Amino acid sequence: KITRRSLENAFLKAMKNQGSRHEQNQQLIENDRLHTDGPDSFLLHFHGQSSQSPEISNAANVILDTTQILLDQEFTIEEVTSDTIAADIREILLVVGVGKETPKLRCKPNDPYRTFNGSCNNLNHPEWGQSVRPQRRVLPPAYEKGSIGTPRATGINGKPLPNPRKVSNVVHSNTKGVTSNSTTITLITFQFGQFLDHDIISTPSINDDTCCGPNETKDCIPIRIPLGDPFFRDGTCLRVTRSEAANYRLGYRQQQNEETSYIDGSTVYGSTDDQLSVLRDGEYMMTSNKCNLPRNPKGTCTLTNNFEFCHNAGHSEVNQVPSLTSFHTLFVNEHNRIVDALSKVNPSWDANKLFQEARKINIAQIQHIVYNGFLKAILSPATMSKYKLRSHDDGYNNCYDIERDASISNEFGIAYRLGHTWIPTYQDLYIDLHTRQTGRETGPFDIVRTYNNPHLIFLNQRTGSQGLLKWLTSEAAPTTDRIVENSARNRLFQNFTTNESFDLVSLNINRGRDHGIPPYGKHRESCGLSVLSADWNSLVDHHCTDITLLRKVYDDPRDIDLFTGALTERRETSSELGPTLNCILGREFQNLKEGDSYWYERPKPQGFSEKQLNEIRKTSLSAVLCAHLDLKIISKDAFKLPGYSNPIVRCKQLPSIDLTKWKAASSTV
Numbered sequence: 038k039i040t041r042r043s044l045e046n047a048f049l050k051a052m053k054n055q056g057s058r059h060e061q062n063q064q065l066i067e068n069d070r071l072h073t074d075g076p077d078s079f080l081l082h083f084h085g086q087s088s089q090s091p092e093i094s095n096a097a098n099v100i101l102d103t104t105q106i107l108l109d110q111e112f113t114i115e116e117v118t119s120d121t122i123a124a125d126i127r128e129i130l131l132v133v134g135v136g137k138e139t140p141k142l143r144c145k146p147n148d149p150y151r152t153f154n155g156s157c158n159n160l161n162h163p164e165w166g167q168s169v170r171p172q173r174r175v176l177p178p179a180y181e182k183g184s185i186g187t188p189r190a191t192g193i194n195g196k197p198l199p200n201p202r203k204v205s206n207v208v209h210s211n212t213k214g215v216t217s218n219s220t221t222i223t224l225i226t227f228q229f230g231q232f233l234d235h236d237i238i239s240t241p242s243i244n245d246d247t248c249c250g251p252n253e254t255k256d257c258i259p260i261r262i263p264l265g266d267p268f269f270r271d272g273t274c275l276r277v278t279r280s281e282a283a284n285y286r287l288g289y290r291q292q293q294n295e296e297t298s299y300i301d302g303s304t305v306y307g308s309t310d311d312q313l314s315v316l317r318d319g320e321y322m323m324t325s326n327k328c329n330l331p332r333n334p335k336g337t338c339t340l341t342n343n344f345e346f347c348h349n350a351g352h353s354e355v356n357q358v359p360s361l362t363s364f365h366t367l368f369v370n371e372h373n374r375i376v377d378a379l380s381k382v383n384p385s386w387d388a389n390k391l392f393q394e395a396r397k398i399n400i401a402q403i404q405h406i407v408y409n410g411f412l413k414a415i416l417s418p419a420t421m422s423k424y425k426l427r428s429h430d431d432g433y434n435n436c437y438d439i440e441r442d443a444s445i446s447n448e449f450g451i452a453y454r455l456g457h458t459w460i461p462t463y464q465d466l467y468i469d470l471h472t473r474q475t476g477r478e479t480g481p482f483d484i485v486r487t488y489n490n491p492h493l494i495f496l497n498q499r500t501g502s503q504g505l506l507k508w509l510t511s512e513a514a515p516t517t518d519r520i521v522e523n524s525a526r527n528r529l530f531q532n533f534t535t536n537e538s539f540d541l542v543s544l545n546i547n548r549g550r551d552h553g554i555p556p557y558g559k560h561r562e563s564c565g566l567s568v569l570s571a572d573w574n575s576l577v578d579h580h581c582t583d584i585t586l587l588r589k590v591y592d593d594p595r596d597i598d599l600f601t602g603a604l605t606e607r608r609e610t611s612s613e614l615g616p617t618l619n620c621i622l623g624r625e626f627q628n629l630k631e632g633d634s635y636w637y638e639r640p641k642p643q644g645f646s647e648k649q650l651n652e653i654r655k656t657s658l659s660a661v662l663c664a665h666l667d668l669k670i671i672s673k674d675a676f677k678l679p680g681y682s683n684p685i686v687r688c689k690q691l692p693s694i695d696l697t698k699w700k701a702a703s704s705t706v
């Protein structure tokens with residue numbers, strides 16, 4: 038049995054292994070102050086760091102090392118990960134400053150407003166769904182055999198797994214040269230999908246500039262380009278680093294989520310109090326030029342001229358592509374629009390009350406749009422029913438389950454990259470549905486020129502983001518399939534000086550292995566789908582043409598990576614996605630609904646009055662777009678292409694939220 042003494046010894050040894058950066062911590066423990074003063078006195082040493090990340094990842098490395106030392110002493114992984122050991126290690130961890138906030142969390146039950154970092158949403162487990170916490174796992178990790186954290190590299194037959202770039206070339210490339218477009222969904226689905234992703238998950242990775250060089254460290258997971266690659270030169274190597282480790286207890290390597298996992302507008306408000314503080318202006322969210330995002334003086338985007346700047350928002354990747362920036366802008370403006378309306382009906386409310394009520398309404402609208410617009414557009418009706426994802430038509434829906442952990446799962450973070458199939462090859466600005474804006478610079482603009490470059494936002498009296506939103510509303514997304522366009526598969530973040538670029542598909546496959554994500558077949562099993570065998574015919578949800586491609590790269594069906602296996606599945610009836618993705622998304626979005634004590638359909642104290650709730654239910658993404666763009670007409674459901682069941686309607690005819698129902702007498706005060 039592992040004694041406290043042997044645990045401490047292993048921990049001290051691990052700290053020594055980690056070298057000098059832990060000397061101070063080591064001293065603290067060796068002085069045995071842990072036992073004399075209690076953990077709190079040590080917390081002081083670790084305050085004043087703006088980001089918890091480096092501190093957490095340093096500690097995680099010590100924890101992983103401690104785990105390995107104990108395993109080397111012939112303890113089993115079950116013994117090492119037992120609950121008693123978890124309690125002991127937590128105490129030791131407090132000494133090195135990790136988890137320092139957890140014991141101090143004093144939740145206010147019945148608080149009508151969410152915290153900004155997601156803590157205290159679950160009163161029994163205040164850290165569930167909180168930002169800067171480890172990702173949850175549905176399945177036990179599958180790292181390299183016998184290891185607690187080395188990326189999976191060997192297949193079931195003992196041979197190396199295929200090179201991620203090779204899989205990308207063979208299975209995910211567009212060999213036709215023209216983009217095939219969806220007949221059902223618009224580019225709004227693409228862009229809202231990524232906007233939602235940035236609300237719920239973001240995994241930090243390690244900074245390390247040795248990768249692909251002679252002195253590569255173990256933090257590197259380079260992708261070596263195979264000889265004869267159709268795009269990258271021979272000998273090229275993609276410099277990729279591992280995701281940071283985030284371990285709070287002994288065991289396998291875990292990864293961190295920097296966002297609050299709840300759908301709570303992290304993209305608008307940030308995922309920590311600090312992030313919000315530079316974005317908020319009293320009751321309003323800060324803007325520049327009236328309706329654009331504020332400037333980020335520390336931003337690292339590429340600028341074309343003096344009056345342009347990098348934008349700031351709740352998520353650091355806001356400048357990644359202009360159409361993403363335009364979505365951030367839309368919901369910041371929506372916050373401010375709600376504030377103006379509320380202050381008219383409630384002139385006595387102070388700035389804080391206005392801010393919080395507007396935030397609550399904005400988040401409720403986003404939740405309503407996710408479940409009644411976005412998910413409906415991509416999941417099968419059967420999945421929507423099975424995981425109870427539809428909102429009620431009226432009345433409260435008290436579906437909260439305090440035992441449901443809404444922290445995002447690591448496997449979802451890989452599976453939900455399915456959205457990369459929707460990345461278009463260009464960006465464009467429209468003046469209404471289907472009319473391109475013309476002028477000195479006229480689209481379509483190659484998307485590669487727009488990565489991390491906000492130039493389009495500044496076009497046309499700086500109303501580029503409106504033009505982008507109109508374009509997204511008008512055009513079809515690329516088909517949901519195995520293909521990722523070359524502008525993201527070969528030329529992601531291309532640097533036009535050095536010509537260096539990335540392959541997003543290789544990154545996804547590599548990242549799955551880095552996170553110890555089990556192969557595709559294991560996820561089928563956890564979803565109750567048929568089990569895979571060595572027989573390629575066991576891939577019952579795949580077309581034979583796709584099986585042919587998979588056979589070219591994988592030795593055995595049980596080696597197929599999750600991203601690749603899931604994106605090659607045949608679609609389910611009336612869905613954009615195959616059965617495994619329907620399951621992984623269905624499960625996760627049920628957690629995000631039923632594990633959120635602030636779910637918008639719940640009654641007070643967190644929720645709305647019934648009258649207000651019914652106003653929220655009137656909203657749609659189309660209504661929000663109409664409120665901010667000078668559009669006269671729009672399709673009823675902006676996620677889908679217009680057609681018989683999705684008519685184009687006048688903006689004025691669309692139901693939308695009536696904020697007079699928030700007049701104080703009937704509000705939540």
Ligand code: HEM
Nearest residue numbers: 227230231234238239240358450453454456457460544548
């Ligand atoms: C132009 C559009 C997009 C670009 C340039 C982009 C780029 C990226 C990059 C560079 C990563 C990190 C790759 C790695 O090193 O592991 C990533 C991760 C991810 N992407 Fe995208 N993406 C885009 C659109 C989307 C869309 C539409 C979705 C979903 C609907 C999506 C979902 C995700 C998810 C879930 C992750 C993992 C997030 C995390 O754990 O941090 N992305 N994307």
Ligand SMILES: [Ca+2]
Nearest residue numbers: 236297299303
């Ligand atoms: Ca969030």
